[in-house]
Amino acid sequence: MCGIVAAAAGKNIVPVLVEGLKKLEYRGYDSAGLAVIAGNGIERVRSVGRVAELEAASADTQAATGIAHTRWATHGVPCERNAHPHVSGSIAVVHNGIIENYESLRNELTAQGYVFTSDTDTESIAHLVQATLKTEPDLLKAVQIACQRLVGAFAIAVIDHNQPGKVIVAREGSPLLLGVSDSGNYAASDASALLQVTRNMVYLENGDIAELTAAKVRITRLDGTPVQRPVHVSQLSAAAVELGNYQHYMQKEIFEQPEALANTLEIVGGSKTIQPGIFGAEAGNLLADVDAILILACGTSSHSGFTARYWLERIAGVPCNVEIASEYRYRTSVPNPRQLIVAISQSGETADTLAALRHAKSLGQTKTLAICNVPESAIVRECALRFITRAGPEIGVASTKAFTTQLAALFLLTLVAAKVKGRLSEEQEATYIHQLRHLPVAVNKVLELEDEIKAWAQRFADKHHALFLGRGRHYPIAMEGALKLKEISYIHAEAYPAGELKHGPLALVDADMPVISIAPNDQLLDKLKSNLKEVQARGGELYVFADADSEIPESDGVHILRLPEHYGELSPILHVIPLQLLSYHVALVKGTDVDKPRNLAKSVTVE
């Protein structure tokens, strides 16, 4: 998704803008640009491709006030003409989000004589602000008035070379925060872009607009009413967003999983029991009245939900449904006010998940829980209960450590729900907690399988399709494995519950179709083995992730990799790790852009 950085300081801010954009690269983008207030007007530099190219192109640019942007194309193809900032007369604008009424604005402004040079919705904001300045010369007020005409989601930053030293920023629906310091004031789409200059962050609310100068920050609502927003000291570690010795963020994040899980589970402490309070002070009362659970999420986060469904129904005995957020938000569903709505999201800003959550609440379902990796995010702020996964910043577009920490959080939810419903004995509780605590060690051992997985990856490089099979709580893990492979290696991959094979997908199986199977030693193993025989009989090449004690022999066309430990209910958390590694190494062999796969964005803040 698009990223914004803006600065007003008593020094040259071009390096800050460029460094900030680099920190936002993980969000996904196809072009980048910046505009500054130079001595003789707006100076703009734009480039298609990486921020490094923008950095080279702007090496001679210097200014104390400016805005910058990474663009993820929505309206108009990726090209320099469509890259932000967009300029109209004395002003320049960058924008994240979608302006739904841009066509009518474009017609109106064209009729007034404004000439559009791009295909973007953003350019209409630039001309609208310029047109408003004719009757309202103060930039803050002009942007306030212009914003009131915009329909859709946006975060914007605006500069005017007739009013140097000033940046106006506003948000309605898309994320934007301020970084405040004695030596200058800044704005960005997320905190990681501003850690280079300050830890003091101010999170703007929807409908806020702010004027930044080097010396001060003034925040109002879009109607001009002044507001105060608290300053949060960001706990984000600058090192957490550095690549260190790793080649890619995805690789770093896969290997950070033991630590991410340990941090996430720290909340349980040394105790042998688990308290509802880990989900918020109200959790005990609220959960006691819950008779069902509805999980809302997108992509990888939905796969953690699909896995948890098996746990919640089996261990806690609570009916559980999982819905893809983009479907649920537009579906006519039957609301249940006693149902707990669980919104799962790494970023906490995913537009569809947020809208689905709001839709669920609008139907009178107010018992809500956020499972999220970003404490200050919109989804967390809008839920009654919360559990913050402590995975640390996830930069790679392919979600890895966010997924396993979500699973850990959902298992804790299962235990709390089971306890509240009187379905968990003290002994079972202690055993599960012991297993959870051992997870970081168990994951570490699985990571040691990397060399064997690397060797397997070589055999996938010339494949165009792959099939992932799993059963029970490992079927969603097969779905996650297929998603990982397709998003970073561009190999078409599909996941099926293994029992479904002979109802259609078996027709695809031949020597060219690798079939990846998750085969833990559970009550479905014998059934799964029969399914694998069906593949073998059709000449399919099988890659099986088994447990140490799964009795599946290696043979011609059947490659087996055994996970060191058999992990019972929590086995999905271990079994997803080799699938992440497999995708990563296949992508390396294929030479794709692992951290920024084509067409994808890290944080999907538009519908």
Ligand code: M6R
């Ligand atoms: O931030 P979220 O967890 O809400 O994001 C949801 C999906 O966009 C995300 O999981 C996506 O599917 C990942 N690229 C998968 O690796």
